[in-house]
Amino acid sequence: MFKGLQCVFTGLGHRVIEGVWRIGAGARLFSYIGFYLFESFKRPRLIVREIFATGVLSLLIILVSAFFVGMVLGLQGYNTLQKYGSSEAIGVLVALSLVRELGPVVTALLFAGRAGTAITAEIGLMKATEQLSAMEMMAVSPVARVIAPRFWAGVISMPILAALFSMVGVLGGYFVAVPIIGVDSGAFWSQMQASVDFRDDIVNGVIKSVVFGVVCTMIALFEGYDAPPTAEGVSRATTRTVVNSSLAVLGLDFILTAFMIGA
Amino acid sequence: MERTTIDLWVGVFVALGLAAIFGLALKVGNLTSSNIGETYTVTAAFENIGGLKPHAPVKSAGVVIGRVDGIVFDSKDYEAKVTIKLDKRYEFPKDTFANIYTAGLLGEQYIGLEAGGEETVLKNGDKISHTQDAVVLEKMISQFLYNKASDTKSSETTKAAE
Structure with a gap:
């Protein structure tokens, strides 16, 4: 009885200590990246190469999903709006939901699955094969050489991908609404322009995607850097990247929306 | 991959992103019509x-x-x-x-x-x-309800008078 209780408390204590330790280690890694800010922008070639790996190679999945999301929004929106005789408002519905929410959030989720996992696996394997230790032996900081360029690449890529997602999604909605369903093209664009505000909707969407870019890339980098140097450790770290990034993005989205709407 | 190819693709990528934000602002948002x-x-x-x-x-x-x-x-x-x-x-x-x-x-x-x-x-x-x-x-x-109520009341009084 007493022994069982002790076991419960030991387990709880262990988890709390590990959680606090991981938060501390993550914060330390983050501050290191900030510390090497100047150094990493002195060698932009490293960042450019990482933008290619995280951003350009994610383009296909982002654009294709955006087009389909936009088309589905168009169909579903039309189905409901036509009951109220205002099917022209479909443009507003598609544009607002994409620019405010779906653009940044779905891009971040796809980004975590497409690019985040790649980052974690790459860094985890670099650690497992002791490439990072080898760099330290040569007095090259692995944070400056490996971590920081990937971080900045993720932060730069995410808003670009989210903006492309929103734009292509709107085109997908247009494709369903105007040629297929037969909504008037002028009404589609003009109603959209009348109710989408540049500052309140588009800029807020960009701010969201920048925050998601920081969070997703940071989680992927930290999980890789923190992974146990075994095959199992890397695989677990990759799983944790997807789970933690997705949860962080959805939770943060709620907080950011609450602030932006000013509730 | 070749260095210049990577540069080219990243350049295209960034340009596309800027074009998307610009397009959102002009075509979707009301930035043009507000000024x-x-x-x-x-x-x-x-x-x-x-x-x-x-x-x-x-x-x-x-x-x-x-x-x-x-x-x-x-x-x-x-x-x-x-x-x-x-x-x-x-x-x-x-x-x-x-x-x-x-x-x-x-x-x-x-x-x-x-x-x-x-x-x-x-x-x-x-x-x-x-x-x-x-x-x-x-x-x-x-206002409509008020008028309606006063209408029915007046018609009742005329009926009672008859």
């Missing part, structure tokens, strides 16, 4: 603006000729003071009428200007003195 070149500002006071918001369009004969710039509450007269930016190309007589209309049954509200007949025109900083408030649906319904 219509050179403008002049006039004000109008309304007792009730209903759901009018900043950036709402100002139309005359159905054509957008300006935007609502700002709405403040005037605590001296207990009225809403609406600042309107009008396109410099269009001039309006001093006795122009400003009404608040609703686009469709549930649409957004906008200001409609109806030109008067005076010779002098509105200049920067002038005030439109003829205004008509937004229609408040509750007020209309209660």
Whole structure:
């Protein structure tokens, strides 16, 4: 009885200590990246190469999903709006939901699955094969050489991908609404322009995607850097990247929306 | 991969991203229509603006000729003071009428200007003195119900008199 209780408390204590330790280690890694800010922008070639790996190679999945999301929004929106005789408002519905929410959030989720996992696996394997230790032996900081360029690449890529997602999604909605369903093209664009505000909707969407870019890339980098140097450790770290990034993005989205709407 | 190929693709990627933000701002957002070149500002006071918001369009004969710039509450007269930016190309007589209309049954509200007949025109900083408030649906319904009730009452009294 007493022994069982002790076991419960030991387990709880262990988890709390590990959680606090991981938060501390993550914060330390983050501050290191900030510390090497100047150094990493002195060698932009490293960042450019990482933008290619995280951003350009994610383009296909982002654009294709955006087009389909936009088309589905168009169909579903039309189905409901036509009951109220205002099917022209479909443009507003598609544009607002994409620019405010779906653009940044779905891009971040796809980004975590497409690019985040790649980052974690790459860094985890670099650690497992002791490439990072080898760099330290040569007095090259692995944070400056490996971590920081990937971080900045993720932060730069995410808003670009989210903006492309929103734009292509709107085109997908247009494709369903105007040629297929037969909504008037002028009404589609003009109603959209009348109710989408540049500052309140588009800029807020960009701010969201920048925050998601920081969070997703940071989680992927930290999980890789923190992974146990075994095959199992890397695989677990990759799983944790997807789970933690997705949860962080959805939770943060709620907080950011609450602030932006000013509730 | 070749260094220049990577550079090229990243360049294309960044350019596409900027084009997307630019496209969103111009095609989806109202950035173009909110700054219509050179403008002049006039004000109008309304007792009730209903759901009018900043950036709402100002139309005359159905054509957008300006935007609502700002709405403040005037605590001296207990009225809403609406600042309107009008396109410099269009001039309006001093006795122009400003009404608040609703686009469709549930649409957004906008200001409609109806030109008067005076010779002098509105200049920067002038005030439109003829205004008509937004229609408040509750007020209309209660008025309608009140009229209906008084109608039935009067018909009952005439019946009783017969």
